[in-house]
């Protein structure tokens with residue numbers, strides 16, 4: 001199991017060999033009898049950490065399983081994913097969380113960290129077993145009703161108060177259901193009117209972000225804003241951080257590169273929650289990620305079976321694939337972001353937000369060997385049929401994306417070699 005990774009450039013800076021002992025830990029001397037990976041010309045980053053993945057197991061194993069989602073994650077350069085709670089049954093008990101954690105260990109390709117639901121059955125009414133989930137073997141620290149907003153301010157306040165006791169965080173899907181109801185499926189603007197699609201206005205996100213940062217201030221607890229999509233939300237976050245409020249935020253790869261104009265063909269591949277926004281919002285999100293107002297990139301990888309996605313636009317499921325392509329999309333959307341900044345927004349900071357002490361560590365002796373090796377000069381043309389995911393709702397099909405994940409190492413074990421599952 002020991003490894004020598006030869007000649008990689010750490011964070012795109014100095015070139016150094018990395019040594020991994022047979023316990024999967026980085027060490028300062030070459031272990032004897034080690035496998036050698038030639039990494040000349042490749043950039044080494046700490047393994048990527050995704051704060052927001054839908055693995056669909058239990059309940060929708062036709063769309064994704066913990067194993068296939070883990071394979072897709074490893075191919076994307078990830079060594080840890082947070083599995084969202086909107087499965088069937090919902091991850092709202094210690095038993096359900098422990099089961100997801102165990103299946104992740106059995107798959108063994110990335111660390112699968114279950115996210116617990118905030119409310120029972122995602123119904124938004126009674127708190128789920130937050131403390132029991134935290135005290136289970138899965139040690140849940142991140143709670144989210146993702147797919148649904150915790151829209152009742154009193155419930156959100158109680159959840160924040162509850163998780164504060166053990167340093168947990170509530171990850172909010174910010175969507176005021178009165179301003180953007182279940183039919184809302186397209187950014188509200190001139191285009192939604194022309195297409196005749198029910199609008200999902202940016203203000204429906206922004207009022208919840210504003211409310212939640214005030215609740216975080218009031219409770220002294222920690223809130224995380226999932227998939228920020230508008231310039232107005234960025235403004236609120238900038239203000240809240242300047243006040244010292246304990247808030248973090250993520251943006252998805254697709255909101256950094258795709259715009260609402262793609263909806264003119266009514267292709268349900270581009271139907272996602274929150275919706276694709278105009279270029280002004282995309283520009284504000286890129287700037288906010290670069291300057292640290294938005295802390296992390298999170299994929300919101302949302303696989304859907306054909307029979308849920310291939311419908312008229314208004315009837316199709318929300319969501320798109322993203323975990324295999326995330327790094328390439330980020331490199332394409334923000335080519336000037338340094339590799340150190342890529343590591344910050346895709347590994348170090350998400351690991352810190354999730355409380356995963358073992359992940360996002362510097363590539364130094366003593367750290368667990370979670371490493372991704374990237375060819376910075378390659379470009380990849382995405383083929384949706386070459387994916388490890390069971391689903392095909394891939395908005396990147398046919399596009400060329402910058403850089404290529406070549407090898408992924410999880411705890412000293414090579415999970416991806418030469419761009420293929422090892």
Ligand SMILES: NC(=O)N[C@@H](CC(=O)O)C(=O)O
Nearest residue numbers: 054146147272273302318319
């Ligand atoms: N992001 C998405 O478009 N879809 C998510 C849930 C959701 O946020 O609606 C899913 O679970 O499919």
